[in-house]
Amino acid sequence: MARPQRDTRVEILKSAAAAFRRRGYHGATVEEIATALDMNKGNLYYYFRNKEEILYACHQYSLDILLALLDEVLASADPPEVKLRRLIVSFVQTILDELHGTALFMDLQPLAPAHLQKVIARRDRFDRGIRQVLQEGMDTGVFAAGDAKLLAFAILGAVNWIPRWFDPHGAAPSETIAGAFADYLIAGLRQGEGVRLQGCRPRAAGYGAPTTDTKGDGRSKGQGVRSGPKPEARSL
């Protein structure tokens, strides 16, 4: 057959991504990744140095696709509202149809520091792209003023969460979901005549935190994942 090397590598990535999505990085075994392809697990080490490198390659694969999509939209001359809609729609459809749910859900911590750094940097580019479109819309006046960073997180959260409940065999196809999400997520941004009631008890800090970095450091904190080692914080 044609180019076995590269093809097999991609095959492995597909299988690995599926396994990682189902069981998580640590839960997925090298053996199940291999046997899904009728391979022996030892054989994977002919194509990748180790399990961690497979995860890294999966991340890069997804980011290649999503960032290409972002760049295409950003380069266009569409008004912000249309840009955002195109982004949401194709983002959702790509995640569901092409990446089959694997995208930004994969684990980051197992990555080696050097790899982690690179992945986070690219995630940052993605975040900033979305914020840029939002900001553009606010400056134009199409979107109501607000914290572009928080709004971008909200949009990405809604989208990134989809794989958790999406059923490929369900009645709602990816286009329906993509359309509905775009409608809803954009509607909330519009320069509104709406009432904006504050509801229940009075809130201390109402809205606009600074649009700049939430934290002091200018360092990128991809997708906001606490990149550093420290973040302790007790739960429950």
Place this chain on the structure above:
Amino acid sequence: MARPQRDTRVEILKSAAAAFRRRGYHGATVEEIATALDMNKGNLYYYFRNKEEILYACHQYSLDILLALLDEVLASADPPEVKLRRLIVSFVQTILDELHGTALFMDLQPLAPAHLQKVIARRDRFDRGIRQVLQEGMDTGVFAAGDAKLLAFAILGAVNWIPRWFDPHGAAPSETIAGAFADYLIAGLRQGEGVRLQGCRPRAAGYGAPTTDTKGDGRSKGQGVRSGPKPEARSL
């Protein structure tokens, strides 16, 4: 001291939830859960049968809190818009301040079938509660017509994603985030005079999939997680 049994159990849950959030179920070791409490790992088995039971208890703990919150709001006589705002605001604040980011992010698959079933059932209750408020708002006319199920997923996704980027030491406190998210997520629901442009290329299925279950089965599929064993689906 007072009641050692129950207190120690909760201490363990706190430590375990933090570990699970950071490394995932399989990535977290029983030893790190124990040493964080200056305990010997063997000692945990005096309080819990095994690791899986700890995860289960974590889920139940979170659900206890969140469902209590839901019930309180549902029981009120507030109009739908206020109900929804209260839900979003206190949901966000509870997740960030009380649960420290642990909530619906924890793994489900490692749970034993019996436990999984119970957790999913309770998650379903939560989902349906949100949908109920949305539907109420649509029936009243405060909210624009739409697919309550999809909208609920979008809202929960935005909220559930927060722990991925939230920095407890960052400049944006939980109240700010809670308020901003509530504003944005509710604004998108309002019965709008808005233009609703469709943007780019024409979409096949525009919006309203049936409000009823997306799938044919009436069985609950908690938070939409594909509960069954099958769902294969290749990625990448």
Place this chain on the structure above:
DNA sequence: ATACTATTTGAACGCCCGTTCAAATTTCAA
């Protein structure tokens, strides 16, 4: 056929980690 490379195999190693358990220690009531 031959020889050289690319790929696959299968078995083995070694470590990590969940789990067990008997003995040691602490707690507390009488």
Place this chain on the structure above:
DNA sequence: TTGAAATTTGAACGGGCGTTCAAATAGTAT
């Protein structure tokens, strides 16, 4: 103080899984 129950300790076991590697096989040009 005494003794029984509650809790903790520390060590050990055993299985799972990532990784290695030498040998086997397939592929290909000459």
